[in-house]
Structure formats: C-alpha cells, structure tokens
Amino acid sequence: DTGVSQDPRHKITKRGQNVTFRCDPISEHNRLYWYRQTLGQGPEFLTYFQNEAQLEKSRLLSDRFSAERPKGSFSTLEIQRTEQGDSAMYLCASSLTDGYNEQFFGPGTRLTVL
Amino acid sequence: AQSVTQLGSHVSVSEGALVLLRCNYSSSVPPYLFWYVQYPNQGLQLLLKYTSAATLVKGINGFEAEFKKSETSFHLTKPSAHMSDAAEYFCAVRRASGGYQKVTFGTGTKLQVIP
Numbered sequence: 001d002t003g004v005s006q007d008p009r010h011k012i013t014k015r016g017q018n019v020t021f022r023c024d025p026i027s028e029h030n031r032l033y034w035y036r037q038t039l040g041q042g043p044e045f046l047t048y049f050q051n052e053a054q055l056e057k058s059r060l061l062s063d064r065f066s067a068e069r070p071k072g073s074f075s076t077l078e079i080q081r082t083e084q085g086d087s088a089m090y091l092c093a094s095s096l097t098d099g100y101n102e103q104f105f106g107p108g109t110r111l112t113v114l
Numbered sequence: 115a116q117s118v119t120q121l122g123s124h125v126s127v128s129e130g131a132l133v134l135l136r137c138n139y140s141s142s143v144p145p146y147l148f149w150y151v152q153y154p155n156q157g158l159q160l161l162l163k164y165t166s167a168a169t170l171v172k173g174i175n176g177f178e179a180e181f182k183k184s185e186t187s188f189h190l191t192k193p194s195a196h197m198s199d200a201a202e203y204f205c206a207v208r209r210a211s212g213g214y215q216k217v218t219f220g221t222g223t224k225l226q227v228i229p
Contacts, residue, residue, distance in 0.1 A: 004157070040123070042204050042219030043158070091157055103217065105157035
C-alpha cells in the first residue's frame with residue numbers, strides 16, 4: 001500500500017491527557033499537511049511541512065498543539081492537556097512540490113475527549 | 115482571501131437520476147478548484163481538479179465539473195447516480211499562483227441516493 005497512513009485510527013482519552021498521532025505520507029511526497037475536521041465541516045488547515053521544515057501554522061493551532069517531522073518522512077501531531085473541544089477527526093495529507101498542490105489524504109484519526 | 119460555498123448540506127437523488135452538487139468560489143486571483151469525496155470514517159479522495167486548462171473537467175467514477183468564471187461556479191455533476199455514490203463531497207479552492215498556496219475547503223454536501 002503506497003497511500004498515506006495514519007495511526008491510530010481512533011483514540012479515546014480523558015480531558016487533560018496528552019495524545020500523539022502519527023502520519024506516514026506517500027514516500028516520494030515532500031509536503032505533509034495536518035487538518036482538523038469537525039462534524040458537519042470541511043477540513044480546516046492546521047499546519048504543513050516541506051521536508052522537515054514547518055512552514056505555516058494556522059491560528060487554530062494553539063500552544064497545546066505541536067507537530068514535528070524530524071527526518072522529512074513521517075510526522076507526529078501531539079495535543080497536550082486535551083479539552084473536549086479537541087474532539088474531531090485529524091487528517092493528514094501529502095503532496096509533491098508542484099503547482100497544483102494535489103493532496104492525497106490518509107484515513108484520519110478520530111479523537112474523542114471525554 | 116479565498117473561500118468556497120457549497121449550496122445544500124444534504125442532497126437526495128434517486129438511483130439513476132442526475133446528480134448536481136453546487137459550489138461557488140470566491141478568489142481575488144485565478145483559482146485552482148477541486149472536488150473531493152469522503153466515505154464514512156475515511157479520508158478524502160480527489161475526484162477531479164480544474165487547473166486553468168479545459169473548463170469542463172472529467173474525473174473519476176463518471177463525475178465531471180464545469181468552471182464558469184462569469185458565475186464563479188464549479189458545480190459537480192454525474193448523469194446517473196449509483197448507490198455507491200452516497201458519500202460527502204467537498205469543494206476546495208486555492209490560488210493559482212506559484213509555490214505553496216493553502217487549500218480552503220467548503221463545508222461539504224452529503225449525497226443520499228435513494229433506491
């Protein structure tokens with residue numbers, strides 16, 4: 001399978017706990033994106049990497065959120081001190097560095113904060 | 115700034131009927147436009163994209179969309195709905211300038227196909 005993969009697919013946690021999600025992009029893609037999708041909404045941009053450099057962060061990405069892509073391959077998204085409002089689907093996508101920005105999405109990680 | 119508006123959060127069609135999902139965009143510069151489909155508990159899959167070549171774009175699964183600059187629209191159509199088309203569809207826009215440009219998604223339209 002050469003698509004984007006995400007792990008875990010589902011995560012249930014208690015408020016105040018830390019969680020970490022992983023994304024493995026398509027191997028030749030040097031851009032990687034994180035989105036958040038809440039019920040009834042489209043994906044909202046959180047951040048993106050070109051290789052290992054984090055080039056843009058949305059204002060949605062509060063100080064409790066941190067993303068890394070240490071070797072320019074897989075990426076992690078950590079949420080510290082989770083809140084109920086963090087419950088959402090977290091989507092990862094990857095793309096080549098081209099003019100169309102055609103992004104290929106993973107299956108997502110659904111986070112439920114109790 | 116850029117945005118997309120999808121008219122109708124839910125659309126129901128009978129199997130075999132025409133599918134029409136509406137998308138209007140707002141962009142201060144020439145846009146690239148996309149339609150994605152999302153099945154339950156899955157990520158998004160690209161159906162088709164407009165990148166300033168032909169205004170009528172054909173995608174996968176028999177879908178097509180027409181870019182109409184005068185109407186700032188990019189509506190998605192399919193002549194005959196199948197049960198397997200039931201899913202949520204997202205329209206998205208980005209600036210057609212060089213380099214990285216953020217993609218902005220609409221709020222989605224859920225398509226129900228009635229047997």
